[in-house]
Amino acid sequence: METPENTPKKSCPPSNGGAGYETPRQQQLSNTERDKNERTPQTPGRAIGSLVLLTQKFVDLMIRNGGEIDLKDAADILDVQKRRIYDITNVLEGVGLIEKTRYSSVVRWRGGLDGESDDSIFKEVKARTNQLITLEDEIDTLLDAARRNLKNVQEDAINHSFAYITRDDLLSVFGDDVVFTIPSHDEEVQIVKRKVSTTLLLWSVIFEERFTKK
Numbered sequence: 533m534e535t536p537e538n539t540p541k542k543s544c545p546p547s548n549g550g551a552g553y554e555t556p557r558q559q560q561l562s563n564t565e566r567d568k569n570e571r572t573p574q575t576p577g578r579a580i581g582s583l584v585l586l587t588q589k590f591v592d593l594m595i596r597n598g599g600e601i602d603l604k605d606a607a608d609i610l611d612v613q614k615r616r617i618y619d620i621t622n623v624l625e626g627v628g629l630i631e632k633t634r635y636s637s638v639v640r641w642r643g644g645l646d647g648e649s650d651d652s653i654f655k656e657v658k659a660r661t662n663q664l665i666t667l668e669d670e671i672d673t674l675l676d677a678a679r680r681n682l683k684n685v686q687e688d689a690i691n692h693s694f695a696y697i698t699r700d701d702l703l704s705v706f707g708d709d710v711v712f713t714i715p716s717h718d719e720e721v722q723i724v725k726r727k728v729s730t731t732l733l734l735w736s737v738i739f740e741e742r743f744t745k746k
Contacts, residue, residue, distance in 0.1 A: 586612060587620050591641070599641040600633065 589610055594601045603621065607614045621639055624630045630639045685691055 583616075583619070586610065586616060587624075590617065590620050591624075594630075594639070594641050600638055602635075603637045603639065 590606060593606060593609060603614065603617050607617045610617070621630060625632070625639070629642055631642055632638070633640050
């Protein structure tokens with residue numbers, strides 16, 4: 533006869549559902565959940581990672597192809613649907629890394645080719661920018677010198693004595709054109725109304741004005 537003290541104790545699941553113990557029912561539910569997860573489509577994070585990897589393969593393929601590629605060929609080589617390729621090209625075109633050619637299905641790479649690094653591209657652009665800045669400084673220096681020389685010529689007292697023009701000078705320049713010489717723009721100019729249109733050109737070293745009277 534077994535006493536209560538000698539009776540074997542049956543193991544019971546922890547009341548708090550402790551880790552490491554599952555009832556047969558729980559094991560069945562866990563297996564069902566695992567099968568469900570395996571059939572579940574990729575999460576957004578996995579889809580983004582897959583798209584990034586596909587983009588890297590597409591760019592590598594384009595560069596190996598000389599910088600241009602037909603999107604139909606790219607879809608066949610990478611063994612993906614065309615819409616996936618279009619998703620990639622829309623993004624790359626939006627950020628200025630590729631551009632379309634005269635053929636609608638062919639795109640051209642605008643970034644560095646043949647393994648050219650971003651550092652080398654940056655150095656090349658920086659060097660070209662410095663050259664343009666230097667050229668701009670040289671042009672500004674020449675313009676300042678020209679302005680000073682022109683001002684000296686206009687203000688020189690000796691040059692004022694030669695500040696006139698003769699009739700022969702006008703004829704040699706304008707020929708048979710009718711020319712009016714006006715000392716100052718402040719003076720009133722009256723144009724007689726005619727049936728044909730008349731154009732009057734007022735010119736000075738400061739500005740030029742053209743008036744048309746019909």
